[in-house]
Amino acid sequence: MLAYGFHAMFPPRAHGAFQLQDTAAMAQFEPIGYVRSDRTEMSVGHWANVESRIELDPIYVKGLAGLGEFSHVVVVFHLDRIPPFDPGKQLARNPRGMEDLAPVGVFAQRTKFRPNPLGVTAVELVAVDDKGITVRGLDALDGTPVLDIKPYIPAFERKDHVRLPAWVDRMMDGYF
Structure with a gap:
């Protein structure tokens, strides 16, 4: 067995009206x-x-x-190795820190700064x-x-008529 815990369990946190209270229902993973x-x-x-x-x-x-x-x-x-998610700063941000791109929400980009x-x-x-x-x-x-x-x-990944915002091509230049 690997001796690694996912910070044991993430502590309950409040974001607006939604609050996780049942720690037994929280996800726990083992590498x-x-x-x-x-x-x-x-x-x-x-x-x-x-x-x-x-x-x-x-x-x-x-x-x-x-x-x-x-x-x-x-x-x-x-x-x-990513610091804990800060909703005040990371819920919407400029993709890849590019100041000339408008901020977009965390769920509209593949940023490493995520709630999970x-x-x-x-x-x-x-x-x-x-x-x-x-x-x-x-x-x-x-x-x-x-x-x-x-x-x-x-077949699991393929989707027809995929639409992407124009900023994605610019943001991805040089990533892979």
Whole structure:
């Protein structure tokens, strides 16, 4: 078993009229493994060619059976080094801190500053072995707890007539 807790349980918090009171109903996660990467500090971009290793807890290694047949996977991870979410400052902000872009809400962008610090990235699967996987394009730092790995299946992700605001192309320039 991994000796890592998700801050045990997030304490109840009040935001407006909504207040979480039942801590038993709150989500609690345990990592299945950790990211191993040369990236140790957050950077704004250039993640496309970064190769990372996801080392799994040995109890989950059998879960990799058949994964090598896929070219891509989706990695769900805990943004464990991000400061606690501050609704007053982070509920709406300029995408990637670009002052010339109008502020948009946290749910309208893929910022790391989120009410629940979860990262989700589709990446290229480079290799699968008896200890974990190697991926390319994962925007997570060395030591980041990994919560789940899913095969990338386009039918689940594909949506027709996708609409994006104009600022997204500018914001994403150089990220991957």
